[in-house]
Amino acid sequence: MQLYRRERMRGHPTRGRAAIFVALFTWAGVAGAAPPLLSDQDAFIPDFSYAGYEYGEQAPALEKARHIDATDYGVVPDDKRDDSRALQKAFRAAHAVDGPVVLRLPAGRLILSDILYIERSDMVLRGAGQGATEIYFPRPLMYLPDPPALQELREYLVEQNKQQREKANNIDLPFSQYSWAGGFIWTRVPGERVKAYLDDYSQPFTTLATATAGRRGEHWIEVEDGHTLSVGDVINIHWHNRDGEQGPLLDAIYQTDQVTIGSHHWTQPDQPLVRQPTRIEAVDANRVRIKDTLLHDISASGGHTRIVEWPHLSRVGIEHLSLTFPTAPTIAHHVEPGYNAIFLTRLFNGWVKDVQIHNADSGILTEEVANLSLENITTTGENLAHYSVSMGDTHNVLVKNLKVHNRVRHPLSFNTFATRSVYTQSQVYTAPVLDQHSGANHQNLFDDLEVLVQLDPDHIDDAQYPLFKGGGASYWKPTHGAYNTFWNIRVQVDGGMDDSRPLRLHGVSDGPQARLIGIHGNRPLTIDYGPDALIDALNTPLRSTPSLYEYQKRERLGEP
Template sequence: MIRQVIFISCSLFINTVLAQELPTIITSPKTNYLPDFSYAGYHFGESQIPDANGKIINTIDFGVKANDELDDSKALLKAFKAANAVEGNVILQLPAGRIILSEILYIERSNFVLRGAGSAENGTEIYCPRPMMYLKDSDALAELREYLTTFDKRQRESENNIDLPFSQYAWSGGFIWTQVPGERVKSYLDKYEPESNPLAKVSSGKMGEHSITVSDVKGLKVGDIVELQLFNKDGENGEIIKDLYQGAKVKPGSHHWNFPKLPIVRQQVEITKISGSKITLKTPLTISIKPSYQAQLVEWKHLNEVGIEHLRFTFPDIPRVAHHVEPGNNGIFLTRLFNSWVKDVKITNADSGILAEEVANTTIQDITTDGTHLAHYTVTLGGVHNILVKNLKIYNSAVHPLSFNTFATKNVYQNCEIFKDPVLDQHSGANHQNLFDNITVHFKAGKNNSYAIFGGGGAEYWKPSHAPYSTFWNLNVQVENPDESKPVLLYGMKDGAFARIIGVHGNTKFEIKYDVDPYIEFLNKPIEKIPSLYDYQLNKRMK
């Protein structure tokens, strides 16, 4: 009996010690809400990126000749046309060496892989000698161009004598561009919003859960990938604005109510079960649904199983004029993708390396950006859902090295490292529940032993910088010149609602200033038992 009591006591002691080594937000989840980020990535994180098989179309058979210092654009366009005509899986193979590209290459079909010979020096280099501003305007960006003109979007810097219109390529476009032909990618103007033809009307659902209540169902079936849309039809005091920000002391900007026809929250979802008026979704809701949101499920046209892999982009280091007027040295523009990937890509001297809009459940991994040119973005996530960016290495300076942008939800930057001028940016526009996971940053502390690591970009009309439950997990901060006599102050966020900041640590001690009302735990202590929240949640779900 005594031995049993001792054994039980020891077990309780050990369990208590183990519990103390985990953040309270993990051991007592009902006390403080923590989203489940485990559904991000290719096939909801449940499958590895494949070694794709299919009919191989070799671009050299269409006249592409590496290292001859001649433009390969026309030959590449012919090869793309041939690949698009193939039934079933197709791989468009690029040769090793330098290929010169001065046209946009559109991937417009599913089951398509663009494959190079590797991203290293002896692999495939796509060299773009001039930016997209010299190309014919894309029809897909016509609405954006009208929006920029209508709202007089200009970069104004009086101290630099700059008053210039925004470029259409500041956050859109790329020399490799995925699209569904004729489909609108991003909503900018109410007048182009089509008449609503919902597949179902949605009256209720609870944040973090998978079930929704529907009516007026039209032809939905299990396995469908559709878009869930929530609206603010009630102006500045709309209930959805209050619910989105969970009562945080922030001031939402006018875009939250000036475009009532455009959904303010959206998720691309897979239907796993239909039972009468109840539909079960593969992924959890990011906010609760009420009747006043006039939520609906609508058709979402997209491509599946598209891959871009094993290559590098290089751009000339042209002089930079100003922010938002970039001429369009952009590598990859992903739109309308589901269950797709980009891997093993290096990008040098880009204005923006990889841009994404209207994409879901895609993995972007093993990416490197470098060069002497100041970039706008490296790999940015705007208007996307459940995207996983994994093993991104950033060696160049960028205005927004890592950035969750307008309408971004449930996306993850995992195991990324920023070696120069790091900023963890959340770029306004009702983005919420995104995760910076096991990120490493390097910087030299500034004035007063401080550094503005937490970015809050974006226009005032889309403020605040983010809605609740955006999460920083196990942030490793390496300071070049810390003053050991006092902690380094990490600051920069002025209007981010209810962030979760767990496990900030590094080679010195830190203090954090982050508004508004963050949950902070494990400060100056790494989370050794759970270095990656994404991996932890995925493993737990898969069991």
């Protein structure tokens, strides 16, 4: 069976175009049963195979790096004394090294109460192992001086009157700047904006070329003048909506007229609504070939597509350690004090691997990053967390083998501006939610996951669970754009083998053109999802193709 490209535009009938091969796979049904077929064989499914470090083609590592030891700069493990000053000294030494550098942390417990900024490329922060090196954070970020980089966010929260109001709990508290930003280990390009919130902070983009043509799913772009572009350049493709509420870019993102689109999609036309960081593979006069495929037709933005400079770091890794916070009471949603472990910003080709995070408000947060591999990560703890590993403003980011043991409001989350990113081969063991936050997130993949559902014992007969419950502000609605895909999701319900009643999975009523394929469990499932959701192979595990991401990557690379 083949899946072919289809164009469907908001407010227009289906437009036939030349069929473009997307994927070929074999369905695995129950033994002895005929394999199920897609009800719509022309349904478009994005190519997710470029997610990860170096587009999934290399294991993340630094070669021929100089190794320096944090103990040479005064770091002493297990002495119950704060190591912040010594760690800062070791960080300054690592930043001064000419060429790739690995900063090695010793086994034992280190105590950190200050932010460690990674501000250079070709640097790895490496512990002695997930169970050997532990960084302990005795207090949250709220007790540190306000980071200047979050000044814009602080003003935005005040301007928008962002308050957590829970009348029943006597709560009327301002949002914390650390609810979705900041971390004790923070990658950044000094002086570069973390995220756009207010026009007063707008900075002009350095335009390298104006794009004039290009088709979704293809590699070649035509530009007005390609003389400033070179092979190997990492650039950012910006699609702007300068045409208001009826802009063609909104058609491209949402592919339907059955959703209400929030005002933030057109009130900041100078900010890109879709961005695609990528690398130039070839330049032929005024034609440019990029490594991965285009998210949208260039014409989708009505002629408002630019190729711009993207200041960023590359080849930064954090690995082989544990990050621990103290047990703390839960106050309310969005007023987290800032027990945030890792904040990745402005990073291309980076990684976090073999890391355990305990009692964090947010384990890993991201902002304007691409082609990261976040692998073999475990989150645990007694505190109610906000995020485990969150994807915000990501492109081609891969989260693989994430194990979420603790209670998290948004255990797996595609947030604002996330595109072509993937959660795969991961498990959520407590109160699972496959969250999609409003904000033009689209073409993302939940892949080969297992979630453990514990039904409310007081409402056990309701036979329903909000697995797809989404979040986000109304001005960024709907919950997601077209072609977010759920592939081979295993739903294990406590006591499910003893109950033959169908369990209804729901949570998203306004996310268009979702693909839900191979969702199954230990009791019968039904799905309530809309609009225009493609639901196939329901209650059928996809045994021969358990991971869409791995299948597409093997096909692209010609691997068996």
